[in-house]
Amino acid sequence: MKHHVTVGIDGSRESLAAARWGAGEAALREVPLRLVHAVDWPVRPAVPGLGREGADRWADEALTEALEDVRSRHPQLEATIRCLSGRPAAALAAEAADAGLLVLGSRGLGGLAGFLVGSVAMSTLAATDTPVTLVRATGRPRNAESAGYGEIVVGVDIHEAGDRVLSFAFEEAARRGCTLRAVHGWKLPAAYEYVPFFDPDNERDIGLSVTQMLDDMLLPWRHKFPSVNVISRAFMGPAGRHLVQSSADADLVVIGRHQRRSPLGAHLGPVAHAVLHHAAVPVAVITHG
Incomplete structure (x- = not known):
């Protein structure tokens, strides 16, 4: 059904x-x-x-x-x-x-x-x-009233099981025949704040490692949806800010969240809150599970 x-x-x-x-x-x-x-x-x-x-x-x-x-x-x-x-x-x-x-x-x-x-x-x-x-x-709403579709932006957390988020994002991109932009925001480990002489090569190496982890996470979905054009990028800095910036010309942003219920309300996390409050396009919120 x-x-x-x-x-x-x-x-x-x-x-x-x-x-x-x-x-x-x-x-x-x-x-x-x-x-x-x-x-x-x-x-x-x-x-x-x-x-x-x-x-x-x-x-x-x-x-x-x-x-x-x-x-x-x-x-x-x-x-x-x-x-x-x-x-x-x-x-x-x-x-x-x-x-x-x-x-x-x-x-x-x-x-x-x-x-x-x-x-x-x-x-x-x-x-x-x-x-x-x-x-x-x-x-x-361009998805309802125009012949073409803008790209979809998906926030990827390489430290989470993102199957539900990526499945939704790839399926939406496949339906529309549009580009999927996968974005991940990262920051230096807290320990680096206390290093008196920080080697810039370390930042580059961490960035390369994070980019590889992002690509590895996307690889099985690229194979499953070969028709979807995927652009991926890992940024150093707040993930929410980069998602909002990346969504400027998009039709849809897809983000994940933990499923945590509390009498005090929803626990969406800082990334989800930033996107929900500042993205000008529709935002799809998917539970990680």
Whole structure:
């Protein structure tokens, strides 16, 4: 059975952008699209001042508007809507359990877009193993509306088992027929801070070693996806900054994260936070496992 693409809808510009991007992705994958809205009653609805009946009607209108929009762009796409009950993060995570991808809107700098509260997207990330793509309401979603595709950038951690991250990135690049840029950021071991006379050759040797480790990690995936043009580079410095810089002309950034749940919220790590807050393109977040 083919996995569908699920998109969270809350009536905002961000969620409409997510619906358009998700529709393009569903069309690429040749799978159904499901648009969902989560209502946590009697908690305050997404639009203040609405009663239960008004909130339900507003949710139906928001879903219908998004459905009509994506159908006008993808008339052959199988698309449905669904209203969920319960706390949005938990409801979205449960809905995503049998989906191949969950797509949510992102407000960018200052935080991620919520559905009822601002923390919903972050909480959803912490609650699901399903790949999640966050989309901003900026520009035109090229994967849905143009004949060509820009490159995909993937952040590679050579110290982690990155099979899920690389599998997702290579599959996306193969679908689009586009270049995949693999980026790894590294830094000198802490012990070098205490070396009074640092030999620059050591930095060069470490850089060559890291580059070789990156190439070795990518090699089996190059063989598995021979049609994908892969460009790889290891940078010395913060990985998040290099990923954001590398994504300037990309269509999608793919990053990994550890699956750690906590009552205090999602633990995404500094790299994921930097990319989610500063990358202007959609960001796919994949759990390492």
